[in-house]
Amino acid sequence: MDASQVSQITDMMYALRNPAGLPTYPIIFIGLSVLTFALHILFVQLMLGTSAITLIGAFSQNAYWRRLGAAMLEVAKVSVSVAIVIGVAPLLFVQVVYDPHWYTSNVLSADWVIGFIIFLILGYWAMYYYYFVNGANQDKSATPKARWSMLLSLALMLLVGFIMHSLTSQILHPELWKSWYLQQNGMLDYTGDKLHEWNLWRYAFFISLSIPVAGGMLVTYRRFKSVRSDADHAYLNWAAEVGKKWIKVGSVISTALYVGWMMTLPETAGNFATSLWGILAGVMVLFYAIWAQVRLKGEARFCSYMALPVALVIGLIVATSREILRYDILNGFFHYNFWDYKIVFDWYSTGLFFLTFAIVGGVVLSYFLTIAWKAGQTVGVYTPSAFVNKLGTLSIWIVVLWVVQFFIVGFYVWAR
Ligand code: HEM
CATH class of the missing domain: 1.10.287 (Helix Hairpins)
Structure with a gap:
């Protein structure tokens, strides 16, 4: 891309910017967007991870797995609600600061944006269907009914996440927007029926973090339930051991996927992969495994409660790095700067x-x-x-x- 092409793209993005301006400093929106995205993705990961445990329990003959699966379903159904509610917040902030990008990306894939809601509702219903047919008073060691609905729920949630990922990826490629509108025959494509861009490493990285986050949940679960007079310590200790393993193995898998993501960044990202923030996010994910190894020995009465807050802090660092990547591409390469947004207090x-x-x-x-x-x-x-x-x-x-x-x-x- 030569300088005049880049300058045309810069002009296009500025022309799409909302002339009404922002009600306060743009950095406040960016800060809140990072914070709320970190919360959103933590609950998404908690939901996906505990749904996976529910499924393992549903298909396992092992009595402990069965019981754990039923217990984690309770966490999954609360987490899906929280993930959705908190998902609205970064949506508001990103559409304010990056409105030319967010709306273009949404219009280009409009069918998928509408489908997102439908898939989400179906996924939510499928989870509750599984929950209701395996009612609260039934024997938790029996084979659960309607396991297909829990499978369907997880599959739909993954699809919903993929749509979000694709919309976010399309934002980063303003140089391709026009070509996505043009069909082979030179006509404009207004259908919005395609997703145009994704990076499977990036998507897999965010999804894979469900493994260590669910691990953190299991360690917290043992600590939380262990104070009850009717606590079954053998079962709870087993669950915490599974949790520790998931944190360690999951963090290593996620770090590997993160490296894959960094190695497949577009040229427009410059040398982000080897920059401080590029490296820090990956190191922090790996750090979770080391933290679990050192701090979660034995009963870990205090640190067990730290497992999820530590995951959140790491998530905040990843979210910051993800936002800097967006800034590096859109400002660093394409010279679109959210700092110069007009402000009407x-x-x-x-x-x-x-x-x-x-x-x-x-x-x-x-x-x-x-x-x-x-x-x-x-x-x-x-x-x-x-x-x-x-x-x-x-x-x-x-x-x-x-x-x-x-x-x-x-x-x-x-x-x-
Ligand atoms: C419940 C199922 C959901 C899943 C599995 C999911 C998953 C994800 C994932 C994986 C990302 C990261 C994409 C990336 O950076 O590559 C993401 C981002 C995001 N999600 Fe969700 N999500 C869900 C629901 C929602 C809902 C209901 C909303 C809003 C109402 C929402 C709003 C967002 C926003 C605003 C972003 C960040 C967009 C950006 O910064 O460009 N998500 N989601």
Whole structure:
């Protein structure tokens, strides 16, 4: 590509940029995008990994695997909801800062973007179908029914992830957008029925991290359940040993796939693969295996609870590196710089966002997590304390207040 071609592509991207500008500094959007992507992908990996354990349990004759499969299904069905909800956040941020890229990529593959929702709903239903037909009160050591539905669920989730991966990959190739619109006969292709770009190393890398993340979940599971008076320690210790193995083996597999990804980066990425961030992300993934080897010996009463937070910190480093790669390609090669986005300050919406995050999210989430935590560690029926009940009432009031201010401000702006 010569300089004039690159400059045409730069102009094209700037022409597609939203002239309305951003309500606050672009770096805030990028920061939140990295943070929320790391959370999204952690729950995606937790969902995929625990779904895989559910499937191993469903097809195994081993009583421990059967039991573990049933227990991990509980984690999978919560994780899929969290992954979806948290997935919305990076979607909002990426479409604000990289709007020319995100929308072009979406329009080029519009059928797949719509299909994404349908596949996701079907995958979600299939998981719940499996859950309901193998109801909570049934014998967990019996062969589960409708195993096909759990298989279908995992396959659909992988497809959904692949669509996301492809949309993200298409963003990185503005030099190809026009050729993707043109058919062989010179006509424009408006169908949006193709996915045009992907990198199987990159996709496999993000998916493979499900193995160590699920391993981290198993170690946490042992620690969490071991305090109950009815705990079966032999079973829980076995589960934690499986978890440690998954962290170690999975991290090594993921590191190998990461190297494959770095070796297949497009030329437009320059020398990202050998840069500090390019190397750091891979090293940190491998570090998880070393951390597990050193810190998860024996019962590891404290460090067991650290297994998932450590995975999140590593995920944050990977997410940062992934974002720097995008910046290196789009700014470094194609001279599209999100830093020069026009800013039209809107302090109310920025303030509302952070307050919602901190107060609504903080209080309501604390309530839900407290209830879930206590219920999981209680034998029989859990009765919340007066304090937890107050937290519940406060959560309801905070949500009500939020909705009221939403309408008041909305009507005020509308009436002006
Ligand atoms: C539940 C099934 C899902 C799976 C398995 C999945 C998987 C993935 C994967 C593997 C990536 C990384 C792609 C890459 O960088 O190569 C990704 C990114 C992303 N996902 Fe998901 N995802 C799921 C659901 C969702 C949902 C429901 C949303 C939004 C409503 C969402 C929003 C996003 C966004 C915004 C990105 C980052 C896009 C970017 O930075 O360019 N995902 N997802």
